[in-house]
Amino acid sequence: MDDQLALRIQLFHESGQVRPEVAAFVADELDALAAEGRTVTEGTAGMLTSHLMMALNRLLDGEPIEEFRTDEQVAAELAGHPEAVARARAVSVRAAKALGAPLPESEINFLGLHLAVLAQNSPA
Template identity: 65%
Template sequence: MDDRLAERLRLFREGGHVRPEVADFVTAELNALRDEGRTVTEATAGMLTSHLVMALTRLLDGEPAERARDGDAGGIPATDEQLAAELCAHPEAVARARAVAARADRELGAALPDSEVAFLGLHLAVLGRRLTS
């Protein structure tokens, strides 16, 4: 993890809006990705980091994990064929997202809904593409 991504996590911690266990969980997940050979930097994993930190924090605070927008079903367009195609093209990212969600449920008691797992899968697919590019 580069200094800028570590700084992002530090700001989340020090801001007082994120539980320490959430920051620790996300840090561990990022370190696991790095240890697998992925490039985990602000540029490659900044959005993944923020998304996961905020989703887990909302869940633990008793709020919905996703923020629905007009025309969306749970934060994901219900008819988004491009999203479905992207996820189908990256089954390893979807499997990894499901594994992260299972660990979050087990370790934090935060059950990510399917829409959040899908978004997590997209972030991981981007990270995986950067590994092979």
């Protein structure tokens, strides 16, 4: 993870927008992606980072997460990236274990899209 992305996480945490355990969980997930050879930078993972932190924080705060219908375009995009969907589901399982906050299906789909983009921006 690059310094700018680490700063993003720090700012979300220090400003009180996310709980410390959410910031730590997301940082760990990003570090795992980087360890697998993914290019994890502000440019490639900034939106993924913000989206995941805010979704997890809303879940922990008991706020409803609006369920979005997965439209045909999203479904088609995800069909081409089964590894991203599998990774998103695994993140949800880890979030449930670590934070008590599994992601709803719509959030898993959005996370899958972010992970697919990250994979496309990383060396093969």
